[in-house]
Amino acid sequence: MKSRFINNLFYFFKIPPEKGRKRPSRYIHMRRSIAVLFIMITIIPLTVMAGINYHQYRETLKKEMKTPVYSLVNDIKYAFEIFIEERLSTIKFISNAYTYEELENNEVIKNIFRALKSEFNGFVDLGMVNEEGVLVSYAGTYDLLGKDYSNQESFKEVRVKGNYISDVFMGYRKFPHIVYATQRLAEDGDTWYLRATIDTKKYEELVNSIDLGPESDAFLVNRKGVLQTASRYYGNVMEKTTLDIPPVTHGTFVREMKDNDGREVLAGFSNVHTDYIFVLVKPKSVILKSWYTLKSEMFFILGISIIIIVIASIRLSNLVTNRIKMAEERRETALKELQHTQKLSSIGRLAAGVAHEINNPLAIINEKAGLMKDIISFSKDFEHKKEFLQHNETIISSVSRCRSITHRLLGFAKRFDISFEKLDLNQTVKEVLAFLEKEASYRHIEIILNLNNNIPEVFSDKGQLQQVFLNILTNAMGAVDKGGRIEISTYKDPKTKMTAIDFKDNGHGMNSEVKKHIFDPFFTTKNGQGTGLGLSISYGIIKKLKGKITFESHENKGTTFTILLPEEETYESIAEEEEN
Numbered sequence: 365m366k367s368r369f370i371n372n373l374f375y376f377f378k379i380p381p382e383k384g385r386k387r388p389s390r391y392i393h394m395r396r397s398i399a400v401l402f403i404m405i406t407i408i409p410l411t412v413m414a415g416i417n418y419h420q421y422r423e424t425l426k427k428e429m430k431t432p433v434y435s436l437v438n439d440i441k442y443a444f445e446i447f448i449e450e451r452l453s454t455i456k457f458i459s460n461a462y463t464y465e466e467l468e469n470n471e472v473i474k475n476i477f478r479a480l481k482s483e484f485n486g487f488v489d490l491g492m493v494n495e496e497g498v499l500v501s502y503a504g505t506y507d508l509l510g511k512d513y514s515n516q517e518s519f520k521e522v523r524v525k526g527n528y529i530s531d532v533f534m535g536y537r538k539f540p541h542i543v544y545a546t547q548r549l550a551e552d553g554d555t556w557y558l559r560a561t562i563d564t565k566k567y568e569e570l571v572n573s574i575d576l577g578p579e580s581d582a583f584l585v586n587r588k589g590v591l592q593t594a595s596r597y598y599g600n601v602m603e604k605t606t607l608d609i610p611p612v613t614h615g616t617f618v619r620e621m622k623d624n625d626g627r628e629v630l631a632g633f634s635n636v637h638t639d640y641i642f643v644l645v646k647p648k649s650v651i652l653k654s655w656y657t658l659k660s661e662m663f664f665i666l667g668i669s670i671i672i673i674v675i676a677s678i679r680l681s682n683l684v685t686n687r688i689k690m691a692e693e694r695r696e697t698a699l700k701e702l703q704h705t706q707k708l709s710s711i712g713r714l715a716a717g718v719a720h721e722i723n724n725p726l727a728i729i730n731e732k733a734g735l736m737k738d739i740i741s742f743s744k745d746f747e748h749k750k751e752f753l754q755h756n757e758t759i760i761s762s763v764s765r766c767r768s769i770t771h772r773l774l775g776f777a778k779r780f781d782i783s784f785e786k787l788d789l790n791q792t793v794k795e796v797l798a799f800l801e802k803e804a805s806y807r808h809i810e811i812i813l814n815l816n817n818n819i820p821e822v823f824s825d826k827g828q829l830q831q832v833f834l835n836i837l838t839n840a841m842g843a844v845d846k847g848g849r850i851e852i853s854t855y856k857d858p859k860t861k862m863t864a865i866d867f868k869d870n871g872h873g874m875n876s877e878v879k880k881h882i883f884d885p886f887f888t889t890k891n892g893q894g895t896g897l898g899l900s901i902s903y904g905i906i907k908k909l910k911g912k913i914t915f916e917s918h919e920n921k922g923t924t925f926t927i928l929l930p931e932e933e934t935y936e937s938i939a940e941e942e943e944n
Contacts, residue, residue, distance in 0.1 A: 450484070860912070
């Protein structure tokens with residue numbers, strides 16, 4: 365492809381022929397004019413369109429790249445709010461469903477806590493605090509019963525607000541946790557507070573549910589910028605984040621900014637239950653990765669398109685001048701093919717004559733060698749007698765080999781009229797392969813035989829079948845590369861009730877255009893090396909033999925030719941149908 369393109373360019377831009385040459389200069393001028401015009405009317409609109417698309421997509425991407433971040437932040441915000449509301453509502457329900465006396469009972473609150481843990485994950489413990497701030501009942505793994513919470517922020521806040529959600533802190537438990545608390549005002553005027561501890565891992569799990577890339581980050585902070593969950597790049601839990609957190613009162617917004625490492629990032633912020641701010645940070649390089657990929661692909665496609673246009677222009681400009689040349693070449697090729705066919709016919713007759721002539725001296729040599737063997741065998745022992753017998757045996761075996769070759773040659777060339785007989789299809793295939801085994805061995809072509817010994821005899825002409833098989837196998841060996849593979853299979857076809865033989869190769873296969881003309885006379889893909897008659901003749905022979913020939917081929921995967929041959933009864937029924 366590359367060399368052909370270079371040759372076309374050289375041919376297109378070369379200096380016009382001098383005066384007196386056969387090729388007129390007007391053809392070169394016409395070729396160049398058509399090519400230049402075609403390139404201009406295609407490349408200019410293509411380039412303008414690519415530039416407009418480039419600009420529009422870039423502007424649209426700038427506007428739309430915030431949308432995924434905005435949606436993702438909103439989704440996690442709602443997940444946090446559902447989690448918080450669900451746990452807080454559960455605590456409120458318990459405080460309203462039970463009296464002070466019931467919740468004061470340690471066994472009762474332990475039963476409530478067991479039921480709570482079975483239905484909701486994340487709870488660490490549960491306790492009730494009286495009006496003085498003392499923990500009067502407790503269910504959990506820590507020794508906290510009787511602890512005084514009156515000076516803690518959670519007690520002060522819940523008395524004022526009625527409900528309280530703490531930041532992550534250490535407290536009596538000495539590990540990071542969160543407290544949810546709610547106030548209960550009884551009808552008799554008594555007040556108490558139900559207090560539950562939530563594991564901070566639940567917050568971490570909600571944040572980790574986002575499918576983030578290795579360069580992105582997501583975390584939860586309080587209003588002071590203290591991290592409530594761990595961050596990859598901006599601090600640990602209970603530390604103040606290094607990222608600049610803007611004031612967030614309500615809703616969700618996305619901002620372009622630079623982080624503490626100087627990276628350009630897109631950061632999304634959202635208020636969560638008035639107490640927290642959820643933050644999602646994505647580097648611009650990650651978000652714009654698709655744009656960079658698309659930009660490269662656009663330039664690549666544009667470059668390929670320009671190359672294709674140039675090639676098409678050159679080919680189109682050459683089309684007019686090449687038409688006449690192609691017509692002349694086809695006429696000359698047809699004449700050459702007819703001459704070649706006549707030569708093949710003459711060679712066949714000559715081969716038959718040569719085979720007959722060779723058989724006569726071979727018979728004499730065989731008889732004389734046999735006589736010499738008998739004389740030496742029955743004579744007295746003498747020096748080198750054993751060596752004479754060995755050499756004599758070599759002569760006889762060589763004569764036998766020559767005879768088998770001439771007999772096979774005669775089998776192809778002795779007649780052209782069809783003569784039907786019952787044939788062993790497997791044996792016929794093996795005889796044909798004897799002609800090709802040397803070439804197959806030289807080219808390291810593997811020939812695999814899958815011959816079914818249970819197939820019936822076919823009713824056909826042996827010489828004609830050998831010619832067909834030889835044509836197909838020759839084409840298959842030409843189609844495969846060195847070290848290729850040809851597989852021959854025989855079997856009984858259940859649909860047609862005929863005996864079938866497949867010739868399957870792993871060669872370069874055929875495209876759709878070649879498939880249309882594969883059985884046409886004088887059609888060849890061998891660039892002048894073939895006659896274009898092999899498959900056409902084979903198709904005619906199989907038709908005369910009342911059989912069928914089909915093929916299946918895929919480019920770069922190989923070709924399979926299938927021949928269906930009738931038995932004697934099937935042949936007679938087909939012949940009767942054709943006569944009627």
